[in-house]
Amino acid sequence: xxxxxxxxxxxxxxxxxxxxxxxxxxxxxxxxxxxxxxxxxxxxxxxxxxxxxxxxxxxxxxxxxxxxxxxxxxxxxxxxxxxxxxxxxxxxxxxxxxxxxxxxxxxxxxxxxxxxxxxxxxxxxxxxxxxxxxxxxxxxxxxxxxxxxxxxxxxxxxxxxxxxxxxxxxxxxxxxxxxxxxxxxxxxxxxxxxxxxxxxxxxxxxxxxxxxxxxxxxxxxxxxxxxxxxxxxxxxxxxxxxxxxxxxxxxxxxxxxxxxxxxxxxxxxxxxxxxxxxxxxxxxxxxxxxxxxxxxxxxxxxxxxxxxxxxxxxxxxxxxxxxxxxxxxxxxxxxxxxxxxxxxxxxxxxxxxxxx
Numbered sequence: 001x002x003x004x005x006x007x008x009x010x011x012x013x014x015x016x017x018x019x020x021x022x023x024x025x026x027x028x029x030x031x032x033x034x035x036x037x038x039x040x041x042x043x044x045x046x047x048x049x050x051x052x053x054x055x056x057x058x059x060x061x062x063x064x065x066x067x068x069x070x071x072x073x074x075x076x077x078x079x080x081x082x083x084x085x086x087x088x089x090x091x092x093x094x095x096x097x098x099x100x101x102x103x104x105x106x107x108x109x110x111x112x113x114x115x116x117x118x119x120x121x122x123x124x125x126x127x128x129x130x131x132x133x134x135x136x137x138x139x140x141x142x143x144x145x146x147x148x149x150x151x152x153x154x155x156x157x158x159x160x161x162x163x164x165x166x167x168x169x170x171x172x173x174x175x176x177x178x179x180x181x182x183x184x185x186x187x188x189x190x191x192x193x194x195x196x197x198x199x200x201x202x203x204x205x206x207x208x209x210x211x212x213x214x215x216x217x218x219x220x221x222x223x224x225x226x227x228x229x230x231x232x233x234x235x236x237x238x239x240x241x242x243x244x245x246x247x248x249x250x251x252x253x254x255x256x257x258x259x260x261x262x263x264x265x266x267x268x269x270x271x272x273x274x275x276x277x278x279x280x281x282x283x284x285x286x287x288x289x290x291x292x293x294x295x296x297x298x299x300x301x302x303x304x305x306x307x308x309x310x311x312x313x314x315x316x317x318x319x320x321x322x323x324x325x326x327x328x329x330x331x332x333x334x335x336x337x338x339x340x341x342x343x344x345x346x347x348x349x350x351x352x353x354x355x356x
Contacts, residue, residue: 028055029062038339039346042067044101044328047074053086060094068094071194071229072103072176076124077114080131080152087171088136088163096168101194101229102129103176106262119151122181127151129173129189138162140169174229179265180211187215192227195324198257198266198303204228204323207269231328232320233304236312243308248292250304255291259283270302313345 035043043059043066045052052070059068068090075083083100091098104110104121111118127149138145138157147154174192177183178199186193193212195204209228216223233253235246257263258272259279267276275294282290300306307315309331320327333339 028058032059036066044069044071069099071101075102084135092166099172101174183208183211184215187212229326235306252292
């Protein structure tokens with residue numbers, strides 16, 4: 001199986017989390033307990049091939065301390081009331097250990113995979129988060145439900161469908177983002193942001209966070225405790241021989257991301273707009289095998305943290321320590337020796353993260 005650790009950087013939150021673990025559904029509880037035993041701070045899953053709320057419920061039932069989160073659940077195909085109930089249920093089951101990570105998905109997927117009409121994502125997500133919180137407020141405090149907006153009119157909650165108050169009603173919300181508009185929305189309404197893997201430290205620091213701060217200022221919110229949680233592009237292995245194919249694979253991934261218009265801003269920021277144009281044309285022609293050769297070593301190292309297990313933690317800390325509060329990466333676990341490597345890594349990272 002693959003485990004992915006989430007490394008807190010600096011002194012913000014000296015824990016470890018494990019995101020996007022492709023567990024067999026029948027093994028989720030066992031593997032979540034393993035992460036808790038090793039000393040990870042938490043487990044998060046993204047919505048790809050399994051319902052993330054079901055995965056979270058299984059992990060919550062099997063653990064006692066492990067923090068849990070979606071990274072991300074796709075917001076727009078779900079009614080805000082449906083998402084509110086799923087998050088409320090996991091929060092209740094986990095006794096307050098859940099974070100709701102939301103993503104928009106791109107226009108083609110909303111229209112052609114989910115069969116829904118598309119409207120601009122920023123205003124839609126702003127209204128969506130407000131609606132989810134309004135439903136929670138109704139359940140917890142009895143506040144009249146009166147959501148009126150461009151996308152949602154929600155004003156009915158009868159006792160039969162009201163789950164009522166829970167012990168830990170403050171569920172943090174994080175929003176996945178690349179472009180400045182969604183970053184500003186995150187600053188306005190969310191408790192954290194999830195930069196895409198193509199977002200370099202420079203892009204996060206100079207583009208994303210100014211937009212987050214502008215959004216917070218717009219609504220008069222404090223950013224105290226605001227989290228920047230990211231799964232960066234990483235190539236890591238036990239030794240140099242095993243590292244080579246990982247580098248090859250991540251080179252291809254960079255090329256794919258560069259060909260995707262939704263991620264263009266992160267490449268423009270580094271003066272790589274021409275590269276993005278070339279790769280977009282190749283992708284439209286479905287000449288996929290030609291994409292990686294356009295990613296030279298300088299571009300590769302700009303976007304990817306590369307190193308063996310004994311060096312990768314320090315390299316991640318050095319690269320993202322100033323701009324990211326939590327950072328995720330993958331390590332395969334095949335035997336007890338690998339488990340001990342992870343245990344040692346968790347200890348080292350938490351000790352480093354706790355230093356002033």
